[in-house]
Amino acid sequence: MSSLPQGESLERLQCQWCQSMNVTGATACRACGAPLDVRNLVSESGWREAPRIRDMTEIHFSSSTCQVEGEVVPVAEINLGQGDAIFFEHHVMLWKDERVPVSLLPMSGGIARALSGMPFLISVANGPGRIAFSRDATGELVLLPLHPGMELDVREHAFLLCSHQINYSFVRVKGLTNILFGGQGMYMDRFVTTNTPGMLILHGYGNVFERRLAAGESIMVEPGAFLYKDSTVSMDVEFQRLGSGLFGGATMSLAKMTGPGRVGIQSMYVHHKTE
Amino acid sequence: MFCTHCGARVSEGANFCVGCGAKVAASPISPPAPPPLPQTVPPPPVPPPARVASNPVAPPPATTSSKCVWCGAVTSGADASCPRCGAALRVDRVVTESGWAELPGRKDMAKLHFGNSSCQIEGVYVPVADVNLAAGEGVYFTHHVLLWKDPQVNVTAMSLAGAWKRMFAGMPLIMTQAVGPGHIAFSKDDPGELITVPLQPGQTLDVREHLFLAATSNVEYDWFQTNIWFTTQKGNETETHYPLGGFMDRFSASRTPGLLMLHAAGNVFVRELGAGQTILVKPTALVFKDPGVQMHLHFERPGTVFSGWGSWGNRYIWLRLVGPGRVAVQSVFDRIEGEARNISNFSYATEQVW
Numbered sequence: 001m002s003s004l005p006q007g008e009s010l011e012r013l014q015c016q017w018c019q020s021m022n023v024t025g026a027t028a029c030r031a032c033g034a035p036l037d038v039r040n041l042v043s044e045s046g047w048r049e050a051p052r053i054r055d056m057t058e059i060h061f062s063s064s065t066c067q068v069e070g071e072v073v074p075v076a077e078i079n080l081g082q083g084d085a086i087f088f089e090h091h092v093m094l095w096k097d098e099r100v101p102v103s104l105l106p107m108s109g110g111i112a113r114a115l116s117g118m119p120f121l122i123s124v125a126n127g128p129g130r131i132a133f134s135r136d137a138t139g140e141l142v143l144l145p146l147h148p149g150m151e152l153d154v155r156e157h158a159f160l161l162c163s164h165q166i167n168y169s170f171v172r173v174k175g176l177t178n179i180l181f182g183g184q185g186m187y188m189d190r191f192v193t194t195n196t197p198g199m200l201i202l203h204g205y206g207n208v209f210e211r212r213l214a215a216g217e218s219i220m221v222e223p224g225a226f227l228y229k230d231s232t233v234s235m236d237v238e239f240q241r242l243g244s245g246l247f248g249g250a251t252m253s254l255a256k257m258t259g260p261g262r263v264g265i266q267s268m269y270v271h272h273k274t275e
Numbered sequence: 276m277f278c279t280h281c282g283a284r285v286s287e288g289a290n291f292c293v294g295c296g297a298k299v300a301a302s303p304i305s306p307p308a309p310p311p312l313p314q315t316v317p318p319p320p321v322p323p324p325a326r327v328a329s330n331p332v333a334p335p336p337a338t339t340s341s342k343c344v345w346c347g348a349v350t351s352g353a354d355a356s357c358p359r360c361g362a363a364l365r366v367d368r369v370v371t372e373s374g375w376a377e378l379p380g381r382k383d384m385a386k387l388h389f390g391n392s393s394c395q396i397e398g399v400y401v402p403v404a405d406v407n408l409a410a411g412e413g414v415y416f417t418h419h420v421l422l423w424k425d426p427q428v429n430v431t432a433m434s435l436a437g438a439w440k441r442m443f444a445g446m447p448l449i450m451t452q453a454v455g456p457g458h459i460a461f462s463k464d465d466p467g468e469l470i471t472v473p474l475q476p477g478q479t480l481d482v483r484e485h486l487f488l489a490a491t492s493n494v495e496y497d498w499f500q501t502n503i504w505f506t507t508q509k510g511n512e513t514e515t516h517y518p519l520g521g522f523m524d525r526f527s528a529s530r531t532p533g534l535l536m537l538h539a540a541g542n543v544f545v546r547e548l549g550a551g552q553t554i555l556v557k558p559t560a561l562v563f564k565d566p567g568v569q570m571h572l573h574f575e576r577p578g579t580v581f582s583g584w585g586s587w588g589n590r591y592i593w594l595r596l597v598g599p600g601r602v603a604v605q606s607v608f609d610r611i612e613g614e615a616r617n618i619s620n621f622s623y624a625t626e627q628v629w
Contacts, residue, residue: 041384043395043405045458049383072400072466138400138466206401206466221423225462242418242432242449252418252451256426265423267462268401 018145032143033057050208061199075134080127085164092133100129135203142202146193151231154189165198206268213259220254224269230261344368360471361385375544389534402469403462408455413492415452420461428457465540472535474528482563484520494533497525505621507613516613518558541607548598555593560608565600572624
């Protein structure tokens with residue numbers, strides 16, 4: 001890289017979504033699939049659209065690859081390398097090679113958390129072989145390569161898969177249990193990287209937007225729209241009473257997200273089937 | 276050059292964008308500060324009065340002006356999007372051979388202006404209306420479409436006389452309003468299209484219920500009974516169905532121009548009906564109509580099969596729209612409740628027996 005010609009900046013090669021470095025001439029980031037030849041779409045209010053990954057883009061993590069196929073309800077097709085494994089929820093599995101073994105991730109507390117009345121379980125698939133994932137509604141895949149030291153909180157059931165280098169756990173969100181319509185639910189998945197980088201793939205309903213909040217900066221978000229956040233971002237619920245007694249007094253609840261860190265939201269927030 | 280739809284780089288002379296598949300505009304448009312374009316199209320003689328002041332200070336040295344195919348605003352040649360409704364400019368309108376026009380394409384992040392405020396439309400599957408309210412200016416909306424807002428933007432309930440008659444999905448309809456300064460953003464829960472309708476003083480639009488997203492506070496909101504219904508009989512039980520909903524929303528601008536934003540599921544198609552011209556549409560597919568368009572039920576059934584009112588397996592229920600005026604439909608719609616049951620009574624309807 002030291003042989004770069006005068007005036008040629010490394011910045012050109014850096015993916016602005018995941019900060020990975022890419023070879024000159026690449027049109028999509030090798031690590032997250034973000035197009036490198038397209039302007040970032042950032043609103044004046046500061047939300048950046050999640051990169052629209054081109055159909056059939058291939059990304060690399062560990063010794064595996066992932067191809068993103070389709071655009072309306074995109075599929076993440078993983079070609080697992082030998083020794084690689086991924087975690088996922090069973091309801092997002094679309095198809096797989098027969099030879100790919102699938103087992104359960106031993107976890108504590110899974111019984112307390114149920115998915116559509118079934119016990120909540122995280123499955124593990126081991127390479128080599130192919131396995132593909134998709135979710136039940138129009139939306140976008142959000143590819144988040146996690147670097148060591150990163151800690152990300154994700155809305156429950158929104159994660160499609162993560163690579164085995166990432167520690168998976170979940171946290172109970174207090175104060176959100178009373179929300180009925182489009183509510184955030186009781187749990188958030190927490191992904192923590194160990195010493196090696198890993199890959200986390202989410203699916204957001206509709207379009208996905210990300211914003212980086214400065215320390216102390218706040219934004220009010222519809223709880224159903226919350227998709228992910230850095231664990232440094234705090235989330236508190238604020239209730240606002242709307243209408244008078246005539247309406248029976250509906251209450252609007254908003255999540256107050258306070259920085260520092262990233263916040264991701266989805267633009268369609270009624271959940272189908274999974275909630 | 277760049278795609279006016281998604282911003283992807285497309286090679287010169289390409290017809291379609293490799294990024295999003297949208298048709299590439301004939302004239303090259305490069306979004307970051309385009310230089311004055313070479314005059315490829317002779318400027319049509321444009322009547323000046325309707326011009327919208329997009330940039331009253333120092334208008335760019337436009338070589339050509341264009342008229343927005345959606346709202347009719349005349350804009351300077353340097354604009355890629357209509358400053359009044361956000362539609363992409365200098366693109367051919369896509370009209371089917373049957374006469375339905377697709378909503379004009381919109382560049383992601385397109386910005387439009389109203390009063391001293393502005394709005395950016397973000398995303399393509401479930402677009403977000405990100406409104407930047409100027410001090411003292413306001414918008415109103417139904418409370419379930421709020422996506423996010425700045426903490427300082429205050430949201431309050433609007434008083435609507437008689438609103439208790441209307442229920443939204445079992446919940447009372449609460450119209451809420453927000454007043455600037457600050458950002459507030461709205462989106463709905465279906466993949467579809469965000470429709471921006473700039474309303475000129477005196478203009479009125481009738482919108483099927485639940486499609487409203489937000490409107491500027493100078494837009495007057497009213498509703499009326501659709502009076503389109505039928506009853507079904509099962510044993511001794513009679514049930515009344517409103518295929519269009521019991522009420523329809525009516526939005527109008529009285530003295531000052533306003534902005535109305537709707538969200539429809541799937542794709543939206545618009546056509547203009549001449550006086551007395553008719554079209555049959557699925558009632559649940561109707562998005563909006565001009566007030567001049569009359570509507571009533573229309574039944575269609577085969578005459579070869581005996582089917583009295585009691586056994587209508589092969590029957591279709593339509594909404595018959597009679598011009599003059601614009602009508603719009605959406606491509607995703609619900610089935611009509613009660614369609615396959617025994618119809619015992621109905622509002623005014625026409626019938627076709629084949």
